Amino acid sequence: MTSARIIGTGSFLPERILTNQQLEQMVETTDLWIRERTGIRQRHIAAPEETTCDLAEQAARRAMSAAGKGPEEIDLIIVATTTPDQVFPSTACLLQSRLDIHGCAAFDIQAVCTGFIYALGVANSFIRSGAARCALVIGAETLSRIVDWSDRQTCVLFGDGAGAVVLEAAETPGIISTHLHADGDYESLLRVPVGISKGYHKLQQEQAFIEMKGNEVFKMAVTTLGRIVDETLEANQMKKTDIDWLIPHQANIRIINATAKKLRMAMDRVVVTVDTHGNTSAASVPLALDVAVRDGRIRRGDTLLLEAFGGGFTWGSVLVKY
Numbered sequence: 001m002t003s004a005r006i007i008g009t010g011s012f013l014p015e016r017i018l019t020n021q022q023l024e025q026m027v028e029t030t031d032l033w034i035r036e037r038t039g040i041r042q043r044h045i046a047a048p049e050e051t052t053c054d055l056a057e058q059a060a061r062r063a064m065s066a067a068g069k070g071p072e073e074i075d076l077i078i079v080a081t082t083t084p085d086q087v088f089p090s091t092a093c094l095l096q097s098r099l100d101i102h103g104c105a106a107f108d109i110q111a112v113c114t115g116f117i118y119a120l121g122v123a124n125s126f127i128r129s130g131a132a133r134c135a136l137v138i139g140a141e142t143l144s145r146i147v148d149w150s151d152r153q154t155c156v157l158f159g160d161g162a163g164a165v166v167l168e169a170a171e172t173p174g175i176i177s178t179h180l181h182a183d184g185d186y187e188s189l190l191r192v193p194v195g196i197s198k199g200y201h202k203l204q205q206e207q208a209f210i211e212m213k214g215n216e217v218f219k220m221a222v223t224t225l226g227r228i229v230d231e232t233l234e235a236n237q238m239k240k241t242d243i244d245w246l247i248p249h250q251a252n253i254r255i256i257n258a259t260a261k262k263l264r265m266a267m268d269r270v271v272v273t274v275d276t277h278g279n280t281s282a283a284s285v286p287l288a289l290d291v292a293v294r295d296g297r298i299r300r301g302d303t304l305l306l307e308a309f310g311g312g313f314t315w316g317s318v319l320v321k322y
């Protein structure tokens with residue numbers, strides 16, 4: 001049976017780094033509080049003229065180069081983002097043009113921090129059904145644009161970046177299973193409460209910010225991610241020890257620790273980038289994946305569990321034979 005194999009990964013981070021010490025000058029916070037409560041030391045912030053598509057383009061080029069694939073071989077582009085460049089065309093279409101790819105399906109997916117997991121799930125279905133053979137799947141964000149830089153409860157958490165994979169149809173195992181979920185009842189806990197149809201153009205730009213009841217989101221994230229671990233293992237009749245690497249969404253080191261504990265997994269089998277990247281929403285999982293592929297930790301044949309939880313609420317996992 002045809003499966004979707006990851007044949008190349010890539011990522012890109014904006015040059016500018018914002019440290020906790022710099023945040024101490026901006027809001028009433030401390031480096032110690034941020035490190036102890038979140039595990040974050042620094043995050044990357046896009047330059048004023050740098051857009052989500054700019055970050056996505058660099059990550060995509062690196063993934064295509066790692067995969068040894070040219071533009072003519074890509075027949076599906078999916079970009080997971082909550083911070084698209086413009087209302088339309090989609091960031092995926094803008095990217096398609098920049099990469100000189102023509103004619104294939106290209107679209108964005110909006111599932112906030114779970115966006116890349118959703119995008120992998122959709123691309124996997126395209127490949128398994130024969131609708132695509134070689135897919136470029138990207139998570140890219142300029143989250144700094146929707147952060148209230150005067151709100152210490154949220155501004156210390158987020159960062160910008162992009163990560164990408166190239167998936168190809170193969171007869172050997174690749175993506176083993178995907179598990180996608182949402183429950184729209186929790187909007188009040190995590191949201192940006194404005195948008196185009198609600199009259200964004202009539203508002204001051206300053207009102208389009210992330211609002212989060214952090215503590216309640218935290219508790220939901222821990223229990224929900226624990227459940228998704230069980231669901232993924234049960235669906236594949238696998239044991240905890242069958243997982244070689246956990247590649248979690250990078251929101252908070254304490255949430256990551258709790259999921260690793262649930263898997264009875266030592267932290268040296270967990271890819272952690274939250275310390276240097278912060279929470280980059282849809283970009284966080286592919287960024288972490290690329291870091292661990294490039295530094296040689298993740299090897300061919302390893303079994304990877306990718307998971308995420310975020311606004312919506314949305315959550316999900318992807319089990320991969322790398």
Ligand code: UT7
Pocket residue numbers: 028029030033034037038113152153154156213214215216217218221251252255279281309310311
């Ligand atoms: O990626 C999408 C999903 N998002 C998440 O998964 C985020 C989930 N939530 C979290 O990661 C954590 O809840 C936070 C890091 C956001 C907050 O950590 P917490 O341990 O849940 O803290 P808290 O919200 O309960 O606040 C504890 C205290 C409060 O002070 P009082 O009321 O105890 O006096 C806050 O006002 O910490 C205070 N506080 C801060 N202090 C210094 C909140 N933010 C800051 C700050 N610096 N930046």
